[in-house]
Amino acid sequence: MALKKYQYNRILREYDDIRFQNKYELDNRIKEAFEAIPKLKELEDKLISLSAQSGRLALFGNTKALDELKENTASIREQQRQLLLDHGYPEDYLQMQYKCIKCKDTGFIDNEKCNCFKQAIADMIYEGSNIKSVLDRENFRTFSFKYYSDDYIDESIGLSPLSNMQKIVASCKSFIRHFDKKHDNLLFLGNTGVGKTFLANCIAKELLDRGYTVIYLTAFRLFDILEKYKFSKEAENSIIAANQFEFILDCDMLIIDDLGTELSNSFTTSQLYLIINERLLRQKSTLISTNLSLDNLNTNYSERIYSRIISNYNIRRIVGEDIRLYKAVGEK
């Protein structure tokens, strides 16, 4: 991925800031805990003097004494842990807390870019379109079944909107749990306002929290990027678009929201096929949401797109009222 040097440096600086912040927060926790539990500080002073001794002993190759020191150190750490718990603190209160445990907020694991670094690149490339701020509001914790009625059976699926949605949410959670092994794909069908985007965001949030790279694009924006990639005459724009295109093919999860709202033509159709097919080959998961029916997908795009979707995607039809109307009039 050809990132510009200044972009690369900007991401590295962000990691510096995160590590600085981690250290700052740790120092504050230590200060606070030592004031609340003076015995912790005494034990910490002991540890410091032990580690000075161990340095000297190591120099003289005194392994027996070194082993003893190790035991003492472990026992002091255990006493500290117990003290914290007794006073209602978490046991790791005096340890560094990382945003990404895998790379300890360095961005790298054995000189390879950590997934969090790849996501940082993706976020930078898709600046303005990324969904992180939305995900604070739209996730499984804020998801509510109250908008789905249990009062009638929807004939197209033979279930009430509520029972249907309960099943779908359960299957989405299973999709997330098995994300690593199964490389499943999802197609959300349903009218405007039944919660397709909200549910897609719930999934995006869970996967991002688990360290996967996720790109969310409306179909409109997706094809806009693809056109720039294909037709842009300016070198600068086409480099950016080439980076974006590579991420579209290679991110762990691609969400294409609102398929069918873009201006479709032979270009969009061929590009959509390329993306769907290439991601299947690479065993990368894709989620597509659309207001279109399956029949319309077939007629608006192409037989081969339709058949790829039918045979490789789990199809979930969401039914119900337009939630945005409920919210607008303040009901429920």
Ligand SMILES: [Zn+2]
């Ligand atoms: Zn990481």
